[in-house]
Amino acid sequence: MLLSLYRSLRDYRGFILGSVKREFQSRYRNSLFGALWTVLNPLSMIVVYTVIFSHIMRARLPGVDDGMAYSIYLCAGLLTWGLFAEITLRSQNMFLDNANLLKKISFPRICLPMIVLLNAGINFAIIIGLFLGFLLITGRLPGPALLALIPLLALQVIFCAGLGMILGVLNVFFRDIGQFYAICLQFWFWLTPIVYPISILPEWVQRLLQLNPLTNLIGAYQNVLLYGQWPVWSSLLPTLVIGVLFCLIGLRLFRQRVGEMVDEL
């Protein structure tokens, strides 16, 4: 099963890479600033949040007492949350958006989630690259703990891909999933310590937020990028387990329903 998936991905790598490239090109084809928009979008969000929370609401991070720290904290959470949101939102629509292609042309369907992952990956790489460059210039680049980003990102991709696959398949059969998840994502964002530090919450709410698999993951990013601290790996275990579980369920759903899917598009 996995082997055949791998084989179709390998045989169609030309199509996958080509699609990624074309999608990237087409997004900026008729725009003057091109890829700059990829950066400007989250940048504006960061500015808004920094101004509102850091200056107007006087939010301060415990231990570090300058305005810049909050911006870095915010970036660490917001950019990685952006990756999560992009993968899941686009996965959810990947089969519907490509309905025409799916109905007319026979190709391995597993290419579609791959294209989504690669596209989101490229966008994220651009933005995190700029962010790290910014840290380097301001002399706030964390030390060796930066290497922790690699396993953290791997963990996040597993989690997102699994969840995305489930949403993508279900959305073909139950279009409510798309509407529901968009609302769900709003709550999820505010229930994850991204804009605020978890320490400002009462003890019992903090414990409650531990149930959110993204709390510790985003927290780990923030620790790495702001304080240069290595993550507490054991705290990420539940996220990994849930992520792998999502992947298994997603693949199972995909395999069971991929044939039926075309009839519903």
Next chain:
Amino acid sequence: MGHIRVTGLGKAYKQYPTRWSRLAEWLIPFSPPRHRQHWVLQDVAFEIAPGEAVGIVGVNGAGKSTLLKMITGTTQPTCGHIQLQGKVAALLELGMGFHPDFTGRQNAVMAGQLLGLHLEEIDALMPEIERFAEIGEAIDHPVRTYSSGMQMRLAFSVATARRPDILIVDEALSVGDAYFQHKSFDRILSFRKAGTTLLIVSHDRSAIQSICDSAILLENGRMALHGKPEEVMDYYNALLAEKEGQTVRRETLAGGQVQTSSGTGEAGILSVRLLDERERSIDAAEVGQAVVLEVQVEVRQAVERLVLGFMIKDRLGQAMYGINTHRQDKALTDLQAGERVTYRFAFVMGLGKGNYSVALSLSRLDSHLDRNYEWRDYGLVFHVINNRQEDFVGSAWLDAKTSITRTTEPMVAERQP
């Protein structure tokens, strides 16, 4: 390579009574199925040997496209198996997936990649794709500036850039203008010669009969007939006329051809004869001979209007000549039961050497689709021989009168006053 085997193939779409029942079926473990299966294709089984060409015919909704989609793999069968050997190319929906903002070249690359080709392979095929599509400079312009014909040309060129082992064609024989239609048809024929297995859906009788070795007729999602193209097309035509509860009969003639007749039967054909100058019945006519096609019709129930038509077809089933009394303004009206009518069509045999058959129809109007009293294929089979005229090729005797002028002066001189 190029072998197709289809066994017990069926396709059903699930129909749920309410939107919630699918959810219930998915979520409640061990629950009975809550959907109804709507079968669009059932019990389809056939085998196509490498290099064979098979046509699929049937009215709209008979399941032709569904069958092709399952063979190409876009739709999964509900039951049964499809075994394919070799590389498959499908001309189903040409130009699907073209992105309007990208150039023709970029889209060609993408379409190639969708077929599973690698970049180097596409690069190697590109000159040929450009040459065949004949869209010139436009290949580097965005596809949104293309006419639909240009898009089709490009799509066809990409899809057929490499000879597949199996080629599946759905009505795509009509690509672009007449010139490109010929060109694309020629390419399909050359593939066939080179050993590609062909599977074609078309309503074009001559296309099916000129390239296919056999044909499959689908009717209401089932295989109604699998046989020689002429035989299947005749049956299909009769079926088209069978809208008013008429019966279709098939009889095997002495020559091995299968005679198909159908109709409501208010009027029927009694006899068909080909007569020579001396009113003798013949089954072989000379090229250029004056002959008479005589048809006797019996009226069994009163009909308000009666039109007799005949069509002479060659051995491939291609129409040579057809006419009816409606078009000749000789339709009869108000016929009573028991009347007999004798029609005589006199003409000079202007056909070339070969075997021909005559199909006949008795109907109310110009077309046999409205009220079809009787439709009969192979009402008469005759030969044309050529002992009198000079030996010519082709199926039409145009009797060219030749005059030749020879001159020693240069041709240019003629133009000067």
